[in-house]
Amino acid sequence: MSTSVKRVYGYLAEFESASALYKGAEKVRDAGFKKWDCYSPYPIHGMDDAMGMRRSILPYFVFFGGSTGLLTGFSLAYITQVMIYPTVVQAKPANIFTTSAFFPIMFELTILFSGFTVLFCLLGLMGLPRLNHPLFASRQFHRATDDGFFIAVEARDPNFSPEDTKELLAAAGGTNIELVEEED
């Protein structure tokens, strides 16, 4: 006989429709939860507000990523074309003003670095890629990609309590409330 230790991930509650999910989310938000999420087959307009989500910090990363790209492009053009190996074409000067020919490169590198920053910081902030998610242990959760609307409140949230959270989800309109456990 083998025993396995299981850890409580949190409560999963099903909601009837997108609007029920929206109203339920507002209740969970007002109860002060931070570690929780909504799951629906499609994006729901205004859900960010209903969940009380703050603006992402991603734009700040992207700004510095883009600035790095700009500086890289400028350095690349200036160091090679002015300092190390000036290429004189049509008697045009090789000085700081030559760099106008390399604006496209600076522009492209700004875009490229911004794009990379968006992609990798986004993945980092979302904690992706990952091999598994504890919610996959729930049988009903598979419907989240089809016709199911769910709210999952995690046990790591300081407001979490085994009884009160369950009642809150029920009061918010959740059905089939299930305690999801993950294998340790």
Next chain:
Amino acid sequence: MAHHVTSKDLPVNGEKVKSSDLALPKLISLIVFVLGAVASFFLFTDKTFGDGYSYSWLFAFMFFISLALGGCFWTTLHNVTNSGWGVSVRRLMENLGFVFPFMAVIAIPLMLPSVQNDLYEWMETHRDVASKYIDEDGTVHENDRHQIVTLAHHAHVKEKKVEHGAYTSPNADTFKAAHESLLATKSWYMNLPFWLGRVIGFFLLLGAGIWIQRKVSINQDTDPNPTCDRLIWTRKASCLIMPVFAVVATFIALDFMMALDYKWFSTMYGVYFFAGCALNSMAVLILTLTWLRSKGYLQTVASKEHYHIMGKLMHAFVIFWAYVSFSQFMLIWYANITEETTYFILRNTGEWWGWSLSLTFGHFALPFVLLLPHYVKKTTKFIVPVCLYLLAYHFIDLYIAVIPERGVSLTHGESLFVEHSAYLGDIVAFFTVGAFFVFMFLRNIGSANTYPNRDPRILESANLHN
């Protein structure tokens, strides 16, 4: 989110700006215009500030017509893309666009031969050249044209030989022959009747286009049984008006500004002018929206979200302006062809150089960074200074597109500038045309409801969220 707006929140007959709110600004602008028009009459005829007043007038005309053209653009774009977000502010776009046909009044002085002689050298020589190379029935003498080009070439080469290889500038006669043959080649396009026909066509075609869109929109306001018919009709009509706008905006830039130097050409000039139109008319729309909201109008239907979208569009056009103007500069700089570089050589000489360079940072880099954060776009105390700043830079942008030509044209290349008092003329013309523009804009605002209150999508726009 704020309170959800329903049809109960909107007055049945819509909202109109009280005439007491408009009376004073209208009166002031009318007085300024009348005084300025009288002053302009003397400046055109007496040349108190020197010969350059035609250029001052052209500059002021181009500045304010660009704002009106932008109004036409945003109205048509809104309809052609079937947009819902901007129904609340669409009437502002229509009012701004409908200033365009009235700008024909400002174009009248540009029809005077004395003004044309100052501005457009080719008009002066046009008749002369036409009589040389074109028959009375309108056929161009191909052989003669080739001959004159060949002669001009030979004269140039011969002159060089005499100097034993050392390069000398061609003498005045060779220059003239070369230019006249160039003008003869272009005379199918650059001739007075066709130019005049085009100018009249611009105002008639696009004037009708913006008039009909505004008319249909205003009729909806009082329709007891408003349906989607007008919405769909305007959507279809705007598909025809959009190409008209594109052609008119492009050729206004070509025929009024590029024609200042008939030897020069740039295929990007039209789109460069258009970028300024769209960007700065959006700044005017934001300022107008703020002014009307400060007077208590448009409170229920317009919100921060509209400011956000309008700010985003303005931001997009800051980038588009930079993209187009830089492309134009870089392609000409790279190719280094004599006919093309003249434009930038003139604008990179002397005092113009600093202003040209400042466009890179002042017209693009700074507003680009300023408009990045969302709260700048949403908060009036931030976006209003940015709009005013952009308009100020639009002033500089068009100023160095038009005015540098004044010195070299009027002094026949002797000097970069005419007398310094010419700048006073720039100010007089700017305020005169500006007062006319403001007066017509206010008249349009006062003549209709502030928003299309019976548009099927007014509630969608009022509850905008992005």
